Amino acid sequence: MGEKIKIAQYWGAGCGGCDVALLDIDAMILDVHAIADVVFWPIGFDGKIKDIEAMPDKSITVSFYNGAIRNSENEHIAKLLRQKSVLMISFGSCACYGGTPGLANVTNRKEIFETVYKNTQSTDNPSFVVPQTHIKVKEGELELPEFYDTVKTLDEVVDVDYFMPGCPPTTNLIAMAVSAVAQYVTKGTPLPPKGAVIASDKTLCDECKRERVEKGRRIERIYQAYEIKPDPKKCLLDQGIICIGPATRAGCGAMCPNAQMPCRGCMGPTKGVMEQGASMLSALSSLLNITDAESKMSEEQIMELMMQVKDPLGTFYAFTLPKSALKRAVTERGRRKAVS
Numbered sequence: 001m002g003e004k005i006k007i008a009q010y011w012g013a014g015c016g017g018c019d020v021a022l023l024d025i026d027a028m029i030l031d032v033h034a035i036a037d038v039v040f041w042p043i044g045f046d047g048k049i050k051d052i053e054a055m056p057d058k059s060i061t062v063s064f065y066n067g068a069i070r071n072s073e074n075e076h077i078a079k080l081l082r083q084k085s086v087l088m089i090s091f092g093s094c095a096c097y098g099g100t101p102g103l104a105n106v107t108n109r110k111e112i113f114e115t116v117y118k119n120t121q122s123t124d125n126p127s128f129v130v131p132q133t134h135i136k137v138k139e140g141e142l143e144l145p146e147f148y149d150t151v152k153t154l155d156e157v158v159d160v161d162y163f164m165p166g167c168p169p170t171t172n173l174i175a176m177a178v179s180a181v182a183q184y185v186t187k188g189t190p191l192p193p194k195g196a197v198i199a200s201d202k203t204l205c206d207e208c209k210r211e212r213v214e215k216g217r218r219i220e221r222i223y224q225a226y227e228i229k230p231d232p233k234k235c236l237l238d239q240g241i242i243c244i245g246p247a248t249r250a251g252c253g254a255m256c257p258n259a260q261m262p263c264r265g266c267m268g269p270t271k272g273v274m275e276q277g278a279s280m281l282s283a284l285s286s287l288l289n290i291t292d293a294e295s296k297m298s299e300e301q302i303m304e305l306m307m308q309v310k311d312p313l314g315t316f317y318a319f320t321l322p323k324s325a326l327k328r329a330v331t332e333r334g335r336r337k338a339v340s
């Protein structure tokens with residue numbers, strides 16, 4: 001084959017797990033090496049932004065962007081890599097849906113700074129010094145990225161070609177993407193349509209081996225995972241443990257239910273659904289007999305049932321708050337309450 005292709009990987013607002021996941025493809029890394037040069041990978045080597053800026057537009061074949069957009073540097077690199085790349089892949093749940101960092105959208109920059117730089121017990125900062133984007137010191141002017149008020153998904157700031165969800169994406173999905181790019185480069189095999197999600201189109205329950213109640217599914221109450229010892233063969237949701245499987249895209253092999261833990265929904269919503277949280281809430285309401293018996297149940301009874309869901313936002317929107325229709329609604333309602 002001719003000249004190697006160029007790939008880039010960037011770590012935005014995330015935990016670094018997506019970078020490690022890329023290394024987990026084991027021997028397939030040799031396939032990557034055979035066809036590609038990695039031109040930018042901050043966690044892997046000391047690349048310089050100015051070197052990427054100097055590259056011609058579209059000279060990088062594919063950029064994998066993981067992490068959400070939390071600050072101006074994340075956004076700058078996202079735009080730079082978009083400009084320089086033929087393909088932009090939103091890699092991992094933080095980039096695709098906001099992920100865990102996106103839960104910070106229940107608050108804002110002011111409150112985060114107050115907590116981090118003032119109100120924690122270990123903080124000694126009487127003048128409430130907080131990071132500034134520009135500050136003059138005797139050596140010159142220092143510049144820091146601007147910390148945004150709101151966490152955004154990658155596709156809110158740049159055009160994205162493919163979405164690869166997961167926290168982090170599993171090795172088989174990464175292998176699928178690497179193989180698709182390799183086939184495209186070496187044999188001209190067409191890529192999936194733009195905007196495709198590199199995962200399964202089924203729901204997680206479809207790939208979960210646990211036995212579900214087929215007819216008349218009902219639960220009487222909700223349990224936290226530590227409160228009961230579930231039957232290892234039966235569906236966790238049927239046993240009263242909230243498992244987000246019905247509202248989650250398949251592709252991970254249902255690894256959490258396989259390990260006796262409920263799914264938290266990191267693969268994001270199922271095909272054609274944007275509201276993973278509302279989708280799960282609706283499934284749960286039906287299981288709890290709230291929807292069918294709505295007219296017979298008092299508001300107090302419904303509240304009592306729903307109060308059994310500890311941390312509803314963290315339960316239903318652990319990975320997708322910035323992408324959901326809720327967006328900043330929780331914070332704004334809180335602000336209105338505080339003002340009134």
Ligand code: SF4
Pocket residue numbers: 013014015016017018019066067091092093094095099100166167168169
């Ligand atoms: S998707 Fe998960 S593993 Fe990847 S950066 Fe975000 S939190 Fe980390």
Ligand code: SF4
Pocket residue numbers: 204205206208209210212234235236237238243244245246254257263
């Ligand atoms: S709800 Fe969870 S445990 Fe039950 S079948 Fe679906 S993924 Fe499996």
Ligand code: SF4
Pocket residue numbers: 166167204248252253254255256257262263264265266267268
């Ligand atoms: S089972 Fe759910 S939380 Fe666990 S890896 Fe799969 S999608 Fe993510």
